[in-house]
Amino acid sequence: MSQDIVISGFGSSAVERKSDRGIIAFAQDAILAALADAGLSRDDIDGYIGAPFATNAGSPHAEGGDEVSVKTMAAAMGFKGLRYGTDLYRRYPADMVASAAHALIAGDCRYIVGLRALYNLQGINYATADVPVAYGNDQFIKPFAYNIAGARFAARAQRYMAQHGISRDDLYEVVALARRHAALNPDAIWKDRTVTRDAYLDAQMIATPHCLFDCDMPVCGAAAFIMCRAEDLPAGATPAYVSGWAGFQNPKTVFDMSGLSTADVTQAQLYDGFSSMVYEWLEGFGFCAEGTAPAFIRDGRANLDGDLPLNTFGGSLGEGRMHGMGHLREAYLQTAGKAGARQGAKSGPCLVQIGPFDDSAFVMLTPEPRRRTSPTL
Amino acid sequence: MSGKAFLRGWTDVHLPALPGREGPICIVECALAEDPRTVIAMLDETGSVHGHAPDTPLTISMRMDSNGWGYPQATVDTQATS
Incomplete structure (x- = not known):
């Protein structure tokens, strides 16, 4: 078999x-x-x-x-x-x-x-719990509204931005990338809507530095x-x-199992429930050095015709909050050569990461079979 | 514990989420000085995300708000930063 x-x-x-x-x-x-x-x-x-x-x-x-x-x-x-x-x-x-x-x-x-x-x-x-009780972990965060609208990701983003001199102009580039790619995705909720820098900077704030457009649409x-x-x-x-998968927080396993490295990856579908999330794994996987993910995106390297096309269907920010299914579907379509107008120029391994910085899972899809290596056998 | 901590992360939440508070409220993740854990607190009443730097020294204390509810609040430890 x-x-x-x-x-x-x-x-x-x-x-x-x-x-x-x-x-x-x-x-x-x-x-x-x-x-x-x-x-x-x-x-x-x-x-x-x-x-x-x-x-x-x-x-x-x-x-x-x-x-x-x-x-x-x-x-x-x-x-x-x-x-x-x-x-x-x-x-x-x-x-x-x-x-x-x-x-x-x-x-x-x-x-x-x-x-x-x-x-x-x-x-x-959708994003706030109206009931006036809290259980479990919520007891420690809900009194501060820390369980809503990605506040914990916003706090982490704020630190990252202060450490590396990043501004909301940089976050805008993530949103603009998502909208450009979403324009090629007929299923995307934002397919017909670009967002200007001014509109982004004037948008309703949700949890600083995230505004409305930094959050994926329910x-x-x-x-x-x-x-x-x-x-x-x-x-x-x-x-x-x-060709590879990895469960809780162990991205190395997906590379060990597939026998591939980041240099082999031709596309990445990285979870973007909030715009700042894509920085985490672009740097976490080593596609770019710490603090340089914003420049990677700003310089067009994540575009469909860039070095590492990223979230080529528009991501959750462009398609809507499908909670990673869009990322997996896009990886399948790109790997199988069925992505139509947004098909990437390079065919090869496509890496999928789904989840936040402290709770992610990973899959590697390839157009050809690869001998998987068990991490324990 | 002394209540001494360091600023790990911070955000202004702009959605109305707490009874009696219109927001935005500044929420901070505090790395405790004497414990590996972090705690969540509100920055003092005038706080906002602007002008903070990672690892700023903080002091955490319990404060009563105008509703009579007690919350851990963080204040920038100006003595430690000076």
């Missing part, structure tokens, strides 16, 4: 700011699109991996409201032959890929669908992927090989 694992299809729903359609409808759209992309029917699916958790502070965590589980989706999709099905509490698509790969390598299933759906509920303040949307062993690739489907 081959150990080569591929993503064989990807699908997305529409991305909307608010919607009268429910989360299940978005999830169904995404799964049906992924099945069509992979050339499969729902009866072929015997595995499911989901990540239902809504990460926004205002979430009521309502099944079928702003979260959707394997139980609901199996019924909604009519998946009758699931031999493997689970939901991750940790909600990063990179972890979904790793878990799906484990199931495929173990022979638990043949075709596994991965789903993550996001929903911006009507009548709910949306309703879903994305789904299909994974299988390479030998089971459906006829007509285009694969992207899953």
Whole structure:
């Protein structure tokens, strides 16, 4: 049995700011699109991996409201032959890929669908928790409003900016890059909207140094992927090989497993829930030296035609808050050569990082199979 | 512990988030001088993100606000910085 694992299809729903359609409808759209992309029917699916958790502070965590589980989706999709099905509490698509790969390598299933759906509920303040109680970690941060709107990332950004002489003009360059790339993405919530420097600098502040445009837009949307062993690739489907993955905070593993280095990476899809986040991993991976990520972006090196095209679909800042599924989908499309107008000139390994500075997961996709190296064997 | 700490990170939160406070409020991450942990505090009432530098010495103390609620507040330790 081959150990080569591929993503064989990807699908997305529409991305909307608010919607009268429910989360299940978005999830169904995404799964049906992924099945069509992979050339499969729902009866072929015997595995499911989901990540239902809504990460926004205002979430009521309502099944079928702003979260959707394997139980609901199996019924909604009519998946009758699931031999493997689970939901991750940790909600990063990179972890979904790793878990799906484990199931495929173990022979638990043949075709596994991965789903993550996001929903911006009507009548709910998305980014703030209105209830006057706090539990667990929130007891120590909620009294200061430190659990809302990325305040902890803003505080970290403020320190970085002071240390390296960075200004909000530099953060604007991150947002402008996202909008340029989003213009090539028909699914992006900001596809038709550029933002001028003046408009950015005059925008409503959220948590200094972040203004409204530094925060990804809450949306309703879903994305789904299909994974299988390479030998089971459906006829007509285009694969992207899953050549490495790494879980909690261990980026070295994704390079060790794939046998690749940063010099081999041709594109990066780095999580950008807030604009300053992209600095963290551009420097954290070593694509540029500490304190130089803003110049890297300002000088055009992250553009689609730059040294290291970054978030070529517009990122979460341009597409909307799909919480990493957009990053993974773009890596698949670019690696499989299916990115259309935004296809990068260079074909090669695409690195995906999803999550904040202290809680990230990683995937490496490649256009050709690579012999993965186990970190422990 | 003495309440001595150093400025690790800081932000002004502009969204209304605390009862009785319109904002913006300056929230600081404080690295404790005598403990490896960090704590979150509000900068004193007149504080804002402007003009601060990483690792500025701070003093943390409990203060009562006008609502009668107690919060840890941080003040810049001018004696230590001078």
